[in-house]
Amino acid sequence: MEQIELSSATLSSAREFISRIEAQSESNIKACYQCGKCSAGCPVAFAMDYSPRQIIRLLQLGLKDEALKAHSIWICAQCATCSTRCPRGVEPARLMEAMRIEARKSGITPEKNIKIFDDAFLDSVEKNGRVHEFGLILNFNLKTGQPFKDAGMGPAMMKRGKVSLFPHKIKGQTAIKRIFDRVRAQGGDQH
Ligand code: SF4
């Protein structure tokens, strides 16, 4: 494992960042006593570079850049199993979400395809009021340079009514647009 240099400067430079993350996630990072129950229950920990417990440990040590660059924060499925299992009332799921927001603000997105998928999903919801699966898949495939990925499944899915060529728009589209505008005005995302 890579050796990490620690100093009091590391901790103090990250203090403001940690407080922001704690406020956003309503979690006390210091409360974590590293029991590992969160990581033991996480269904995608096997695919992470740092387990949920390790992400929290990085934050406790003030190693915010290492935590922000972790693939784990993008791999997290937001299932909240970790938060439910935590005996200390820490919310690793919400911490992961807060870290994602901070990573996007800093332009750090090691899992580029996940960011592209997130953007395509939100674009679709903003335009139609709900996700249009066909448009989402097409948009994602084009932006990731694999235009024909899974194309073979299209006809069968259309025949069964699982995807349609054209989007179904909802009635409250203006309200949805207002939600997106409000989130942007509050600096929620660059999306
Ligand atoms: S379950 Fe809670 S206390 Fe235990 S390692 Fe995870 S966050 Fe820390």
Ligand code: SF4
């Ligand atoms: S919310 Fe994320 S980190 Fe927590 S258990 Fe689910 S996938 Fe793992």
